[in-house]
Amino acid sequence: MRADRLVSLVLLLRQRGRLTAAELADELEVSTRTVLRDIEALSAAGVPVYAERGRHGGFALLPGFRTELTGLNHDEALALLVAGSRRGAQAFGLGSALASAMLKVVDALPESYRDTAADVAERLLIDPETDLLSRRLVAEEAPGTVLAEVRRAVFAGNKLRIHYAAVDQSPTWRTVDPIGLVIVRDQGYLLATRSGADRTYRLSRLLAAEELPEPAQRPDRVDLDRAWQERSTRFRTGGDQIAVLVRVNPARREDLVSTALAVRTEEPDANGWLRLEVTFQDSRHAEWALWQLATDAEALAPRSLRTSLRDRAIAIATRYGESSDT
Structure with a gap:
């Protein structure tokens, strides 16, 4: 693990120039103390890393330094295979391996291509951590x-x-x-x-x-x-699922369908709306999904779902009908 980190450190310095200990620690996901120990180890091994003091100081390699450091290890090669989704690599616990592998890939490019690739990469953003509404998109991950x-x-x-x-x-x-x-x-x-x-x-x-x-x-x-596919089918057709008859504004049809497990039937309804029979995982799932659609959808059956949505709406109306203390 340390050998891979030392290689990544050298590649970072070679591709980005001068970096501070804090910046290196952030990139390598280690402490600044670990970075300083790694710098010392590289110097002892003959890698020409030097420090520049002052406000704009940091660590850098002597100009022109180059060595063969592009061999991919097992996890890095695997990370590239799932790199079609950065979040996919993270979900499999390969996020750091993907970052390390991409450093090695960039370093293996001819110098003229490397500059072009770096410029292009700055103009592409895939899977940002927030959407247009500034909602943070946090993927659940295991250690x-x-x-x-x-x-x-x-x-x-x-x-x-x-x-x-x-x-x-x-x-x-x-x-x-x-x-x-x-x-x-x-x-x-x-x-x-x-x-x-x-x-x-x-x-x-x-x-x-x-x-x-x-x-x-x-x-x-x-x-x-x-x-x-087989497991998904069994999941959709088993357990405590609930079938719901819904009237929905056509403009919100996809919002409804995207939250349901399956669509059983669909036909036109009065006033240009649609009538669908859809299944949800359980009553709580159904109530949540229809609440998101507000007045653009109406649950026609079962009655228990209509009752729970009505009671929820009454509770909200009562709360906001009260005068605020502030």
Whole structure:
């Protein structure tokens, strides 16, 4: 791990020029004390790193210094394979490996291409942390050490012991046979079997993980896309799901459909609106989804959902009908 960090440090200095210890620490996700120790180690190894004092000082390499540092390690190569989504790499615990790999890729480019690539990169932004409404988009992530253990078990084909916190349940330990990892809308999942039965675990709910030496019981080859589709279908058609009959303004149809598990029927309604029968995960999910649509949708059935939405609206109206103390 330290060798990879030293390589990244040299590449950062070579590509960006002078950087302070604080800037290097931020890029490498370590403390400034660790950066200073790494600088000392590089100097002892003959790498010409020098320090400039003063307000605009920092660390830099002697002009013209170059050495072969572009070899990718296993995690860096893997990170590039999932680099189509930066958040995907983060969800698999490969965010730092992706940053390190991209440094090496840029460094391997001819000098004339490297400058062009750097200029182009400054004009592209993918998956920013906030949207246009300044809402911070925070992807749930498990600790990096946990994800690393999960990856090792998946790739090696060994059993995996996980400490998992299911919804509304106390965390428990369980041993599973891992099949593969899936990213859906920035959310990571572990596909596995347990005692021969299919199981799907959200990575952000893993509290701890331990790769076991015993080989997992799983097929040599698997179609992850097909496996995910099958599990998604079972999820949509099972459990405590609720069917809801809704009238909706056509302008808000996609907002409704995007929150539902499935659309069963759809037909025109009066006044140019649409009438849909959709399924939600449970009553709470249905109430939340329809509340977002305000007066652009009306739940026609079941009656219990209409009642809960009415009571919620009355409570809001009562609260804002009161005079404010401020």
